[in-house]
Amino acid sequence: MNKIFIAATSKVAAADLPSARLGPRFARLDLQSQMALLAVESLGVDFQEFSPDRVAVCLAAKIGSLSTDVEFWNGRDGAGGPSPTLFAYTLPSAAIGEIAIRHKLTGPNLCFVDDDKILLSEAADLIQRGEADYCVCVSCAVVTAAAAELIQIPPETGACAVFLQRGEGLRELTEFDRDMKSLCANFCRPKISG
Amino acid sequence: MREPPANFPTPVAIAGCGATTAVGRGVEALRSALRANSSGLRACEKFDSPRFQSKITGAIPQTGNDNDNPAWQFATDALEEARSSALEILKKIPAERIGLVLSTTKANIAALERISENRLCSETARRHLQGNFLAADLAAAHGARGPVQCVSVACVSGLVAIQQAAKLIQRGAADAVFVVGVDTLSNFVMAGFTALKAIDPNGCRPFDKDRCGLSPGEAGAAIVLVGQASSLCSSKSQLDRQDACPTIKILGWGGSNDANHLTGPSRDGSGLARAIRSALKMSKLLPAEIDYINAHGTGTPYNDAMESIALKNVFGEACPPFSGAKGMLGHTLGAAGVVETILCAIAMQEKFLPGTPRLNTIAEGVPAGLVREPRSVAKINRVLKLNTGFGGANGALILGHE
Numbered sequence: 063m064n065k066i067f068i069a070a071t072s073k074v075a076a077a078d079l080p081s082a083r084l085g086p087r088f089a090r091l092d093l094q095s096q097m098a099l100l101a102v103e104s105l106g107v108d109f110q111e112f113s114p115d116r117v118a119v120c121l122a123a124k125i126g127s128l129s130t131d132v133e134f135w136n137g138r139d140g141a142g143g144p145s146p147t148l149f150a151y152t153l154p155s156a157a158i159g160e161i162a163i164r165h166k167l168t169g170p171n172l173c174f175v176d177d178d179k180i181l182l183s184e185a186a187d188l189i190q191r192g193e194a195d196y197c198v199c200v201s202c203a204v205v206t207a208a209a210a211e212l213i214q215i216p217p218e219t220g221a222c223a224v225f226l227q228r229g230e231g232l233r234e235l236t237e238f239d240r241d242m243k244s245l246c247a248n249f250c251r252p253k254i255s256g
Numbered sequence: 257m258r259e260p261p262a263n264f265p266t267p268v269a270i271a272g273c274g275a276t277t278a279v280g281r282g283v284e285a286l287r288s289a290l291r292a293n294s295s296g297l298r299a300c301e302k303f304d305s306p307r308f309q310s311k312i313t314g315a316i317p318q319t320g321n322d323n324d325n326p327a328w329q330f331a332t333d334a335l336e337e338a339r340s341s342a343l344e345i346l347k348k349i350p351a352e353r354i355g356l357v358l359s360t361t362k363a364n365i366a367a368l369e370r371i372s373e374n375r376l377c378s379e380t381a382r383r384h385l386q387g388n389f390l391a392a393d394l395a396a397a398h399g400a401r402g403p404v405q406c407v408s409v410a411c412v413s414g415l416v417a418i419q420q421a422a423k424l425i426q427r428g429a430a431d432a433v434f435v436v437g438v439d440t441l442s443n444f445v446m447a448g449f450t451a452l453k454a455i456d457p458n459g460c461r462p463f464d465k466d467r468c469g470l471s472p473g474e475a476g477a478a479i480v481l482v483g484q485a486s487s488l489c490s491s492k493s494q495l496d497r498q499d500a501c502p503t504i505k506i507l508g509w510g511g512s513n514d515a516n517h518l519t520g521p522s523r524d525g526s527g528l529a530r531a532i533r534s535a536l537k538m539s540k541l542l543p544a545e546i547d548y549i550n551a552h553g554t555g556t557p558y559n560d561a562m563e564s565i566a567l568k569n570v571f572g573e574a575c576p577p578f579s580g581a582k583g584m585l586g587h588t589l590g591a592a593g594v595v596e597t598i599l600c601a602i603a604m605q606e607k608f609l610p611g612t613p614r615l616n617t618i619a620e621g622v623p624a625g626l627v628r629e630p631r632s633v634a635k636i637n638r639v640l641k642l643n644t645g646f647g648g649a650n651g652a653l654i655l656g657h658e
Contacts, residue, residue, distance in 0.1 A: 115512065115530060126363065126387055126408060131444070135368055138447055143307070149448035150519045150646060153361055154387075154408040159647025162515040168527060170511030170534075171649050172416065175363075175387040175406040187423060193511070193534070212371065213385060 066186040067231025068224055068239070069196075072104035073246040076219035084164075090147065091160055092130040094123065094204040097221035098157035099164060101200055105225050109165040118169040118194035119158045120185045122178035122201045122242075125213065126154035129206040136208070157202065169194045177201075178242040185226055186235055197226045201242045222246035268422040269502035270655075271432070272342025272480040273598045274334035277585050278314035278473055282337060286595075287602050293611040293630050295584050297459045297471050300441070308446045309455035314473025314586020315441050325381040327364035327390060330476025331438040335398050338434065338478035345482055345502070346432060355402035355430035358391035359417035359437040360590040361410060365444050394436060402430040410645025411552070413437070414593020415509065415653045418479065422506045425483040432482045437594030441474040445589075452519065460555030460587070462580040462612060463564075463626055465619040470554040473586020477595035481506070504601045507541070507638070507656040510534025514648035520558055521644055525566030528650040532570045532640065535652035541638060546576045546654075548609055549625075549640045550600050553580020554587055559644065564622045575623035576640075577633075583614030593643045597653065600639045604657040608632045 074097060082088060082100050091099070098121065109117065130151045138144045150156060155173035162168065170193055172184060178201035185197040202221045210217040222242050226235060232249050239245055275282065278296030279289035289296065297314050304311040316330065323329055339346060346354070364384035370377040384390040387406040395404045403424055407417045414437045421433035439445075449455050449472055456469035482502065511534070514527035521528075536543060551563055567575050581599055588595055603610050611629040618626055641653045 114515070119513070123408075128385060131362075131365065131368060134448070135372060135444055144447045144451045146448075146451035146453075149451050152444075152448060153410050153646055155410050155645075155647050155649065156518065158409070158513070158649070159518045162513040162648055163518070166515045168513050168515050168530065170531075171409055171412075171513055171647075172420075173407065173409045175360075175408050180405065184420075187427070191423075212368070213382065 064190060064228050066189055066226050066228060066235045068233055068235055069227045069231035070105040070107055070225040071223065071246040071249040072101050073222040074100045074104055092148065092151035093219065094127065094130060094202050095151060095157040095160040097204055097219065098200045098202050099160055101221040101223035102161050102198055105223050107225050109167060112196055114166050115168045116195040117167045118171065118185065118188050118197040119161050119167055120172040120181055120197055120199045121155060121158050122174045122176060122181040123154040124177055124203040125205055125209060126175040127152050127156065128213065129204050129209040132208045132212060157200065161198065179240045181242065182224060182235060182239050189226060189228060195228060199224045199226060266426045267484040268425050268481050268506045269484050270479055270504045270601055271345045271482040271502045272338045273601065274337025274478040275595055275598055276316055276330050276333045276476040277595060278316060279584060280317060281333060283598065286598065289584055290599055290602060290610050291630060293613050295613040297586055303446050307450065309450045309453065310457040312459040312471055313441055314471055314588065316474055324366060324370055324377050325364055325384055326366055326440040327438050328384055330440060331394055331436050334476035334478040335394060335434060335436055338480050339398060342480040349431045351399045351401040353402055353431040354400040355424050355433040356391060356395040356400040356404050357417045357421045357433055357435050358387060358394065358406045359413040359594055360387045360439055361408055361413060362439055362445065363387040363390050365442050366440060369443055398434065400434055408590065409649050410647050411589055411592055412643045412645045412649040412651035413590040415641065415643050415651035417594065418506065418597060418653060419509045421481045425481060432480060435479045435481060435594055437477045437591035439474060439589040439591050441472055445472055454556060456555055459614060460582055461614045461616065462553035462555040462582055463560050463619055463622050464615050465617045467555045467557060467560060467619065470556055470582065471586040473588040475585060475588035475591040475595045477591050477598060479594060479598065503658050504604055505656045507654040508535050508538030510538065510652045512650045516648055519646050521562040523562060525562045525569055527648065528563060528566035528642065528644055529569040531650040531652040532566065535640065535654050539654040541654065543571050544574065545638050546640050547636045547638050548603065549576055549578035549642065550596055551578050551580045552643045553582055555582060560619065561621060567623050575625040577609050577625045577627050579610050579612040579627040581610065583612060597641055600641050600655055604636050604639055604655065607636055609636065
């Protein structure tokens with residue numbers, strides 16, 4: 063069995079959004095996609111070094127797209143009716159599409175509606191099986207005030223990302239690496255092999 | 257007999273199925289509609305409003321109840337049928353070794369509508385706004401104490417859920433997994449597709465020259481997947497009326513992303529073609545060994561054109577027979593991959609090629625293999641199931657029948 067390594071990590075909060083410089087399209091994305099893109103950007107990985115079809119993108123969306131669902135639904139009676147742009151983001155996996163478009167990543171995708179406790183092991187499995195050589199793993203917890211009220215949990219906005227690969231990295235991924243937030247807080251410098 | 261691929265150590269097979277769809281409740285209703293090439297699309301008065309592009313949908317025939325949790329109901333109905341049909345096999349597996357993978361895009365979105373309109377909504381219905389809680393509660397209610405996942409990759413979710421379930425079995429985390437697909441029709445979904453101008457006012461017509469959009473649908477669908485350990489092989493599944501062991505197996509899969517546009521497919525079909533090639537490679541099959549393809553076939557101009565190009569890209573002029581089921585069921589979103597895989601399993605077991613309901617005139621550019629009406633065949637042992645979705649996702653799954 064090939065060893066899988068953590069090659070880069072990142073962690074971002076809502077306070078990081080105003081300083082994001084990700085082009086004019088960025089402002090049109092929903093909050094979850096913005097957080098996910100910013101987390102991936104913060105990995106510092108140059109994805110052009112890799113064959114795009116060998117890079118998978120895996121996402122854990124803590125409450126799916128519920129924050130955007132509420133925003134879309136609350137706008138249904140506004141001028142012009144419900145927003146077609148926002149509707150596209152009422153899918154939990156929409157952020158994967160945005161990451162794929164920005165970085166031209168054409169490998170397989172996986173998205174869980176849940177916290178991130180199985181994300182890294184499932185991503186590693188994709189690599190172990192040869193379905194991908196690299197994997198961008200993103201965990202998003204985007205709970206707006208309106209969504210928080212709906213499902214009666216505290217609001218929060220945060221995202222973290224981990225880049226997995228074979229061969230080398232910051233350290234080997236183990237079965238105990240289940241809490242992405244803690245993991246990402248412990249590493250900050252990327253080390254990538256092309 | 258063909259050897260399983262090297263990276264596929266444990267064969268995984270379909271032991272039971274259940275479905276609640278626009279053509280009625282139960283797999284038998286699906287089987288009858290498939291044989292008759294009939295459509296379950298009809299006018300649904302609930303959506304008779306200028307706010308929506310069409311009132312023609314693939315709605316499940318109404319029960320008359322004002323249900324605040326239709327996702328739970330449809331999923332439960334389908335799962336009960338699937339469990340019942342796989343009862344003999346499931347009796348041999350402890351609950352701790354049974355997992356559940358839920359495929360959904362919107363879970364119980366009906367609760368959001370009800371709460372925003374100050375209509376009665378139970379705490380359970382509210383809780384099931386979150387797909388992971390819906391999955392956990394389905395598992396608890398149906399005796400699955402093994403691993404539970406909620407997968408949501410747009411309209412490819414169903415195929416990804418089947419893959420995830422197969423992986424759980426292959427790596428020894430479970431001996432059986434319930435794959436459940438569910439999405440329900442709602443004002444939310446109808447308003448969204450109307451905003452995108454994606455609905456055919458007259459009902460969808462996949463691969464037709466006059467096609468102009470999809471028809472939203474709803475479904476609950478469930479598949480019991482089991483590892484083919486010898487101890488399980490003395491039981492029949494409902495799909496295997498004469499055999500001593502479930503014989504429809506998962507041979508391989510492939511996934512890709514177009515990296516092109518959030519709501520539109522790539523025009524050249526290269527992403528879907530890549531997913532198909534990955535599935536063929538994992539299954540160790542050549543394109544010529546595929547007997548039938550069940551297409552995504554939404555009925556939107558761009559999707560069906562892209563899919564046609566992708567099929568020609570992989571299969572050239574010798575495209576195997578293919579058809580699409582969304583003229584029968586509508587687009588059931590997160591349930592589509594699961595319910596359409598059940599259709600494929602029925603066709604394989606009964607040796608016939610499903611047709612393409614509501615097709616009138618085949619569009620230009622569609623490969624020659626499009627099946628208009630169902631017809632019997634001598635063999636249909638290797639089937640390719642395709643789905644694509646928003647966010648550029650593509651999925652391909654290959655089933656085998658020994």
